[in-house]
Amino acid sequence: MNHSQRVLTPGRLALICLLSLTLQFSDASQPAAAAQASAAQKPAPAPQPPASPSSLSFDRYHAPAELNAALLDMARANPGFVRAQSLAKSPGGRELLLLEIGPEIGKTAHSPQPTNLANAEQIAASAKSLPAVFIAANMEGTVPLSSEAALYLARLILQKPELRSDRTWYILPCGNPDADSLFFTKPLRQDPRNFKPHNDDMDDQVDEDGPEDLNGDGIISTMRVKDPEGEWMPVPGQPRLLKRADWAKGEKGIYKLYSEGIDNDGDGLYNEDGLGGVNVGTNFPHLFKFFGPDSGAWPGSEAESFSLMKFMDEHREVGLTFVFGETNFCLNPPRGGRKGQADLNQIKIPERIASAFGADPARTYTMAEIMEMVKPLIPPGMDVTESMIAGFLELGAVVNPLDDDLKFYKELSEKFKEFLKTNKLDGKRLDPPPDKDGSFELWSYYHLGLPSFALDFWTLPEVKEEKAPEAITADQLEKMTKDEFLALGEEKIDAFLKAAGAPEQFKAKQVIEMVKGGQLDPKKMAEMMKQMPKPPSAEGADPKEKALLAWSDKELGGKGFVDWKPFKHPQLGDIEIGGPVPYADNTPPPAMIEGLLKGQVPWVFEVAKKMPRIKIASVEAKSIGQGVYEIKVRVENTGALPYPTAMARRNERILPVIVTLEGPGIKIVDGKKRTLIPAIPGFATQTATWIIQSDKPVKVEVKAETQIAWRDARTLELGGVK
């Protein structure tokens, strides 16, 4: 069932209320947009008046069908360099539309069929020669702003021909349209799962117990129920917020929390099996979490994620990826510190294998040493690679970013911070969440071996913590004399009493009298203080909720947080409904969209400028007589990023730079027709040499080819035997 289309209008209205935006789009546009999106599959879409990209406005959020409609408009208006293709259909029936912009939209880049030398040239000619940048936005479907960012990026590229003259851009504005549709649906709720049916509670029904908007405010918020077994308590000083009671602090919970709804299937659980199956954003193979509640059965189990894995395999021209979502590899390099990564310089060989290798199971070896051990055992004709040995010894996957790659991540992170400063977007804000296992961004780096970046565009501003007045501790009090204590004065003593959790009626005046009268002294008070239950503390409150509350009160007129109001629940009796409004913490009011994107999206171009670019720096020929020449070709990487990443060197996924030498009738005396240069660091140069012979004067063509870092060619004229 397509949720968003069923209850679309009220959903939007709720959102509009919520974020107090001005209504810009008509509801009637939705079916039309959907119709256009479904036309994406057909070879000849119905003619539509071409829409110029400038008609796109960034003062509202676009629903999945509208995103697709916008892409189709762009493609229709610019048939020479823009193409939209459908990658997959979500379980909810929504197309994943991918926009392609660039000079090579006519060329296919699909994997060639079994081939030989004869048709290699032909395949090369039909394949794309320019590298590509891939942008995957809103993979979890919970960050509407990231889809806007993708559209914004597309518009910038359309507006500036220089950005698309020498590379292909692939832009996927929404990788998880089912989940994204929830933002445009009433009642408003946030859930990263697509609409694949799934029996979450493993009972006799599927998707039978989802949430309900009981109070009819258009929002799925939280129910709190007074319960002696409750684990939650109001945050002292901020009674709208709740925190988990900590017995060690003398706290006792009074509430149980549920999401808003009823127990539809009578199993004692609330909303435990609603519509929703798999989080597309964590359905990729690196560190995939098996058996997680929203993981899916295997990485790629979803049409959405599988289509992307297939696309990346077929499009080896992709040399750089960005994820627009909630994580940010531009601000903070991908995190390390995970356990279990093998050190290739310290490999232990299991006992059962050690004897075959002639190795000592008690010591460690380097990979190079093991290769040397294995080589003599292998008959000629067989090749042994590091990855084969690594697999055999079960060394496992790389799980932390490699040091060489962290260098560019760190360098670019510094530059990004300057960039934000220049654009006045460097205000203190909550940290973007860390990368998730199974995410596209991790897969791109660890499996595809690409520089993988992620950008979020907004988090809540950090709340300035008000410093609590310095309170006197029991230990301090113990050492005080009577006079020292009285010297504190009424105000400070009152503050101290409050902080110490003294009963309300216990005022400074009284205490001063008692101390003066000798019924009480500081030492006695210290003892009493030590015996008193600890004062309730705000510690343990969710900093994000605190920030949300402050943001809601200050910027949203309170619309980001539903005030707790009593409700008569058919099953739970007297309850209260309230709490954070979904999306309020990651989706700024529409008026902010353009400013945030204008100051951050262009960072993509800054990174793209740093892509490795392979050039032939020089070609030298030295005649050594009799038509014999020594040819020296210097190949350089004029980009700042390495060719390829250290990770790609480890996983061998990116081809070497292939340098070829061709000319009619030339004979290669020394060197190979296809010379392979595995890696060239940023701004570095490597040399390939040949000795060739040609009796006649000849033009020799030198080519340096890559899939992700451009290619270059030079012609060299040789005189032959004179």
Next chain:
Amino acid sequence: MKKLIGLVLLLALLAFSLPAQKADMNAGAGAVSPQTPLPPLPLRFDHYYPLDQVYEALRLLNKTYPALTTLEEVGKSDEGRPLMAMTVNNPKTGPALGKPGVYVDGNIHGNEIQGGEIALYLLDYLLGNYGKNEEVTALVDRTSFYVVPVVNVDGRYHFFADPNDPSSNRGLRIPTDDDHDGLIDEDGPDDLDGDGNICMMRKRDPFGAYKTDPEDPRPMVPVKPGEKGEWTILGEEGIDNDGDGKINEDGPGYVDPNRNWGFDWAPPYVQSGSGEYPFRGIGLKALAEWTATKTNIVIGWTFHNNGGMILRGPSRKAVGEFPAPDVAVYDYLGKQAERIVPGYRYLITWKDLYTTYGDSLEWLTQTQGAYGFVAEVFPAESEAFRGASEKPEAPAGEPGLGAMLSGGISERDRLKFNDYLAMGELYKPWKPFKHPAYGDIEIGGWVKMSSRLSAPFMLKDLVHRNAMSVIFTAKNAPAVSLEVTDVKALGRNLYRVRTRLANSKAIPSMSALAQKNNIYPKDMLKVTGDSAKVLEGGLINDPYLDLIAYKKYRPELQFTSVPGFGKVEHQFLVEGKGTITVSYDSRHAGKITKTVELK
């Protein structure tokens, strides 16, 4: 040399593909028509079936036994050949999904063809003996069989059609740039002498590392320090097609179809041959999706060669040992299978063989919740040439995997087997050849249909015994009975109803692993009645002390599972009158309904 053989075998099993020369990729694609008409049933197992004959045999079985069989195209392979599955089910005893399902496949590795014959034999045996043999009839009546004789249809096609060695054409036909030079599948082996086999090349060389075996002019042995060499081994038949200074380094493929499954898949730098992403193989994905609809699969067998092993998971240590109740089931079944197929050893994949990621065994076990076995058929001992009174040769070199795979059988022994039992058909004597790069060389060695393949005269025994292993485990599929053991009136229209679910077979109605990982709903036991209401219901922990684990919500519906050779009992407090219905619904153990009067 023995150490070497072991290691080579081991590496060959691991990942090496030394595939044949470029084959006409369209030849036979999609072709199902037979080269030669098949003799009538029963099928014969004194020869190996080329792919088109496998298709034909399946059609013949389907045509002969239309009431018991369904033949389906599960999907297409990477080269477009149909991937066929046969379901054996007696619809008169209920739909296939309502019975325990037994899944059997073979030949996932293109060269490991015996699995195809085992699967065909199993089908032929079950169908041919249905109605004749009581045990077979009973088994077929209460079990569904899902049989996919050839998983790697492209591999089997090319193994028969093209020149090969015994280990080549293992993988999927997914063009892969093995040597990382930007050219794809451009330098595979070449059948230089045109005999349909990829054999070895050697060159006379006084500085070579090998000399002719003093006891047999065909094999070579390494020279000892100080000895004069005679031969340099140049590798498999072939030339340097792409002029990169390497021979046969990038043949067709290679993606290993048994490393490309979605569960615990790892990228190729971690697991060689795993493919660019899980289920890159089009046929594999179709097969996985097909099996996923067979929610009743409780046992899975997948047949490989060679070595004589009955393997269970886990395939990787870090995946974790199976829960103890499951291990007990595996041990019971595995040890019996060892006796059914003498010479085979029941082993744990990661521990006793090697680690694999993304294999089909783990898929069956972890995502289908089945009890899965891999059989590596054809132990090396089958080719021993040794009299009963002769002492066995000392095990090959150091104990370990190599020794296990070679079974202590030397090449000399195997050559005698070739001479006296195969009339020389397994081995090509060395013959001179003029090689474009190496000049005068010799070509010879083991032919394609040798080494890992049983000689046809031994095939019948091999397929029968392995099929009997499958049948033994199938007989142990859960057989659950439901009994209402007690209806006791407690007054005021209140009744205490006790039920017992008992399993007379070894395999539980749900594996402990599937329960642990919560991969599908447990068995459901439900009490309903038109004029009755279940007030309380729960598992009886102790019937004598009346210890009941009552379920608070929806007491009429209990989630449960029935252990192998065991029972579970439940108690319900029912208010009302008349007839109540007790129903049991299990993915792996079928459905049962009983009615009882409240009185």
